[in-house]
Amino acid sequence: MRSTAERSLLDCLRIELGLTGTKYGCGEGDCGACSVLVDGQVVRSCQVRARELRGRSVVTIEGLARDGLTAIQQAFLEAGSFQCGFCTPGMVVGATALLARTRRPSDDEIRAALDGHLCRCCGYGRILTAVRRAADLLEQGRGSGP
Amino acid sequence: MASGPEEPYRLLGGRIPYVEGPLKVTGRAEYTDDIQRPGQLVGRLLRSPWAHARLRAIDTRAARALPGVLAVLTGERYPVPFGVLPITHDETALAVGKTRYQGDIVAAVAAVDELTAERALALIKVDVEPLEEYPDPQTGLGKVAEPIHARGLAGTNVQKEVVQQFGDVDAAFARAAHTVRVRGTFSGVTHAFTEPLVTVAEATPDGRLTVWSATQVPHYLHRTLSEVLGLPMHRIRVIKPEVGGGFGGKSDPLPHEIVCAALALETGRPVKMLLDREDVFLTNHGRHPTQNDLRVATDAEGKILAYDLSAVIDGGAWSSFGTVTTYYNGVLAMGPYRVPNFRYRGRRVYTTKPPSGAMRAHGGTNVRYTVEVALDRLAEEIGIDPFELRSRNALPPHSTTVNEFRITSTSFVACLDAARAKSGWDGKFRQLPYGRGVGLGCGFYISGSNSPIHFTPKMPQSTVHLKVDMDGGIAVHSMQADIGQGSNTLLAAIVAEVLGVDLERVHVQRVDSDVSPVDLGSYSSRVTFMMGNAARSAALDLRAKLLEGASRLLGLPAEELRVAHERVERAADPSRGVSFLEAVHAAMEETGALSASGSFQTKPLGGKFKGARAGTAPAYSFAAYVAEVEVDTDTGEYRVPKVWAAFDCGRPLNRLAVEGQIEGSVHMGLGQVLGESMNYRGSRLLNPSLLEYKIPTPQQMPEVEILLVGEDDPAGPFGAKEAGEGPLIAILPAVANALHDAIGCRFTELPITPDRVLRALDQRTKEGRRWKGN
Numbered sequence: 001m002r003s004t005a006e007r008s009l010l011d012c013l014r015i016e017l018g019l020t021g022t023k024y025g026c027g028e029g030d031c032g033a034c035s036v037l038v039d040g041q042v043v044r045s046c047q048v049r050a051r052e053l054r055g056r057s058v059v060t061i062e063g064l065a066r067d068g069l070t071a072i073q074q075a076f077l078e079a080g081s082f083q084c085g086f087c088t089p090g091m092v093v094g095a096t097a098l099l100a101r102t103r104r105p106s107d108d109e110i111r112a113a114l115d116g117h118l119c120r121c122c123g124y125g126r127i128l129t130a131v132r133r134a135a136d137l138l139e140q141g142r143g144s145g146p
Numbered sequence: 147m148a149s150g151p152e153e154p155y156r157l158l159g160g161r162i163p164y165v166e167g168p169l170k171v172t173g174r175a176e177y178t179d180d181i182q183r184p185g186q187l188v189g190r191l192l193r194s195p196w197a198h199a200r201l202r203a204i205d206t207r208a209a210r211a212l213p214g215v216l217a218v219l220t221g222e223r224y225p226v227p228f229g230v231l232p233i234t235h236d237e238t239a240l241a242v243g244k245t246r247y248q249g250d251i252v253a254a255v256a257a258v259d260e261l262t263a264e265r266a267l268a269l270i271k272v273d274v275e276p277l278e279e280y281p282d283p284q285t286g287l288g289k290v291a292e293p294i295h296a297r298g299l300a301g302t303n304v305q306k307e308v309v310q311q312f313g314d315v316d317a318a319f320a321r322a323a324h325t326v327r328v329r330g331t332f333s334g335v336t337h338a339f340t341e342p343l344v345t346v347a348e349a350t351p352d353g354r355l356t357v358w359s360a361t362q363v364p365h366y367l368h369r370t371l372s373e374v375l376g377l378p379m380h381r382i383r384v385i386k387p388e389v390g391g392g393f394g395g396k397s398d399p400l401p402h403e404i405v406c407a408a409l410a411l412e413t414g415r416p417v418k419m420l421l422d423r424e425d426v427f428l429t430n431h432g433r434h435p436t437q438n439d440l441r442v443a444t445d446a447e448g449k450i451l452a453y454d455l456s457a458v459i460d461g462g463a464w465s466s467f468g469t470v471t472t473y474y475n476g477v478l479a480m481g482p483y484r485v486p487n488f489r490y491r492g493r494r495v496y497t498t499k500p501p502s503g504a505m506r507a508h509g510g511t512n513v514r515y516t517v518e519v520a521l522d523r524l525a526e527e528i529g530i531d532p533f534e535l536r537s538r539n540a541l542p543p544h545s546t547t548v549n550e551f552r553i554t555s556t557s558f559v560a561c562l563d564a565a566r567a568k569s570g571w572d573g574k575f576r577q578l579p580y581g582r583g584v585g586l587g588c589g590f591y592i593s594g595s596n597s598p599i600h601f602t603p604k605m606p607q608s609t610v611h612l613k614v615d616m617d618g619g620i621a622v623h624s625m626q627a628d629i630g631q632g633s634n635t636l637l638a639a640i641v642a643e644v645l646g647v648d649l650e651r652v653h654v655q656r657v658d659s660d661v662s663p664v665d666l667g668s669y670s671s672r673v674t675f676m677m678g679n680a681a682r683s684a685a686l687d688l689r690a691k692l693l694e695g696a697s698r699l700l701g702l703p704a705e706e707l708r709v710a711h712e713r714v715e716r717a718a719d720p721s722r723g724v725s726f727l728e729a730v731h732a733a734m735e736e737t738g739a740l741s742a743s744g745s746f747q748t749k750p751l752g753g754k755f756k757g758a759r760a761g762t763a764p765a766y767s768f769a770a771y772v773a774e775v776e777v778d779t780d781t782g783e784y785r786v787p788k789v790w791a792a793f794d795c796g797r798p799l800n801r802l803a804v805e806g807q808i809e810g811s812v813h814m815g816l817g818q819v820l821g822e823s824m825n826y827r828g829s830r831l832l833n834p835s836l837l838e839y840k841i842p843t844p845q846q847m848p849e850v851e852i853l854l855v856g857e858d859d860p861a862g863p864f865g866a867k868e869a870g871e872g873p874l875i876a877i878l879p880a881v882a883n884a885l886h887d888a889i890g891c892r893f894t895e896l897p898i899t900p901d902r903v904l905r906a907l908d909q910r911t912k913e914g915r916r917w918k919g920n
């Protein structure tokens with residue numbers, strides 16, 4: 001991060017850098033749609049100022065997949081874990097952080113990790129399915145990521 | 147009718163991943179807020195802090211003088227009234243003369259950046275005369291000092307009164323063996339879609355206006371912009387990017403959309419109007435707060451003799467869909483059971499609160515809850531199983547209701563049977579230990595409103611255009627609005643199915659009024675049924691052209707040919723055939739690119755009485771759900787570990803999408819039971835945030851076992867009916883009735899919060915009623 005902007009990391013990403021994959025859902029840290037990884041940790045980008053992150057590494061949804069889809073994205077696609085797709089980038093980021101620190105999360109751990117990510121379309125069941133499937137794929141060495 | 151593809155279908159009926167899925171999981175799908183035009187300005191709204199006030203003067207001079215401000219608007223500039231229903235145009239883009247709720251738009255600015263826009267708003271001085279507030283619809287039933295709208299009924303705040311009677315209700319009650327009375331009281335709930343409301347508008351020197359908006363009904367937005375801004379429709383271009391959920395909340399043409407377009411016209415520059423979450427809550431148009439007073443009469447065996455229903459419906463500041471709501475809240479009690487006598491009085495009342503409107507399962511949710519809780523009580527009093535009571539009263543296939551709804555396909559009894567068997571009901575009901583229980587809730591819903599809102603009888607409700615050029619890709623145009631339900635995928639799949647091609651050949655184009663033929667959009671669960679039929683018809687037309695082309699290449703009559711996977715071949719001798727691309731090129735020789743069109747229009751339905759069209763639909767979906775609950779009787783908290791959802795949507799065309807609609811409906815319906823509520827102090831909304839308005843989290847979601855039991859509907863595309871709204875209705879009463887089975891308390895007020903559970907338990911103890919030995 002090199003920005004000195006007073007504005008939020010979210011606005012910096014979306015408006016200054018044109019990285020629109022990270023979404024503005026509420027601006028209050030309640031919905032999780034703006035989640036990004038800062039040094040590997042999930043951060044609500046609407047809640048931090050860009051300049052506070054000088055010298056730190058920020059990864060957005062655009063930065064997760066360098067070559068095709070990650071295992072998590074592949075699993076979301078196959079399980080149909082989205083409808084409108086607006087919460088999906090944040091969910092994928094949240095799931096990525098979870099699988100990076102816990103290779104085999106239990107259902108309770110998945111629910112707890114995604115508790116701050118609101119989805120109004122799909123009722124979460126398929127998101128759990130996708131995270132489980134992604135863990136399988138990664139264990140079998142099929143798919144990149146987390 | 148031309149025959150379609152033969153069963154088994156290659157794609158339809160399977161699990162078809164969303165065509166735009168790869169874009170959505172990578173953040174590459176483009177939503178309205180992702181659009182950034184060169185020189186784009188920021189639009190901001192000044193909302194009224196007064197619930198009800200006469201506007202004496204608005205001084206915008208200081209705001210206009212602020213450097214970086216390019217336009218300031220107030221209500222007088224575009225005062226043409228509008229509203230989603232042509233008969234109730236009572237809204238204006240900005241408040242004219244007075245404000246009607248805390249959140250009414252008083253002024254708007256366009257400026258070079260957010261800070262300048264906010265500073266400009268702070269400089270606007272508004273002089274008002276506060277008026278009496280009317281947050282309570284009961285007050286508005288009688289004459290009031292200052293009616294919220296001049297068009298209210300005779301000096302009251304009543305926006306719409308519906309009075310209907312079919313059969314002889316009093317005689318039915320006089321001979322009834324059992325009667326029950328339930329008052330259902332419902333808080334307002336809101337859609338809480340994840341994508342906030344947002345619009346981008348750009349006026350260009352060629353005299354045209356382009357509007358990108360998060361809308362689920364682009365056509366009605368298009369009409370409304372034309373009416374209010376005074377531009378002919380052909381000079382306005384409406385584009386719908388991806389939409390982040392709607393659930394009814396993006397179906398009205400909304401004031402901020404018009405204001406954004408007006409600011410673009412005023413400034414000659416692109417303007418983005420992104421509403422923050424509080425503004426989204428204040429815009430509302432969610433489910434109406436409602437009080438339903440219902441009496442039900444049955445004979446000794448539990449056959450329903452009559453419903454007597456009256457309702458007071460809190461409309462908030464504007465009409466919105468309210469006239470339809472007022473009808474629906476009555477007539478959507480008319481299934482899935484035979485009700486031979488019915489009386490209804492419904493009154494929708496303006497209040498000085500955020501406007502209510504259409505929300506998923508519009509008009510059918512609160513009344514269904516009231517009916518299903520009443521039937522559960524009746525079953526208990528009569529001493530028969532709740533399933534038995536329902537099946538004794540089920541509307542048969544190909545029947546007519548007392549208010550002249552035409553019922554065609556119904557697998558309601560199959561829904562009941564599946565839910566009963568799979569849930570293990572007979573070993574659970576009244577047999578689980580104290581604190582645990584199961585409950586049944588049922589429902590039905592329209593599969594598309596038979597009458598479009600703008601009634602132009604000669605025009606189809608849906609049109610689909612197809613174009614194939616020499617590249618062999620099939621471009622599909624239609625104004626149907628995918629807001630996440632998967633209609634783009636279904637549209638592509640129907641075309642691919644009929645033409646025998648791979649899904650990746652079919653490219654559904656973004657909704658763009660310049661090139662998309664009119665489809666009325668995503669409301670009333672109409673898209674699969676109406677767009678599906680239009681798409682099928684267009685694809686059959688295109689297929690006929692391909693067969694003609696192949697016929698010339700093969701030297702065989704077209705009648706002997708059929709499409710197979712990516713090819714056209716002789717039915718009797720499949721070795722004689724040509725590839726799809728060869729057939730396309732042959733068919734193009736005379737005309738160039740191939741195009742085809744298909745449309746769907748409903749046939750008139752319903753009786754001759756006033757309001758007879760409300761609730762008529764070309765088909766209906768049916769549902770029977772069982773919910774299991776576990777109550778912590780010390781804290782009043784409860785969870786719903788499992789739901790069995792039996793649903794009749796005819797033939798499910800994309801199981802992935804249908805099941806997703808059911809799971810999502812359970813989530814949303816459960817929210818209204820567990821705790822979602824628009825809370826007010828007087829006229830003031832207390833919880834306009836996703837922190838304080840709590841939608842269910844992953845921790846609260848049950849396991850949902852989906853049981854699709856429908857048979858082919860005779861008029862639905864490939865036998866399909868709706869699955870977008872009907873799946874929501876049954877979960878609410880299923881949970882309430884399960885709570886009764888668990889702890890012996892009836893809940894007639896939503897949401898059922900833990901404190902209400904504790905109060906109900908206290909009340910039961912006071913009454914000395916024991917339940918399951920406790």
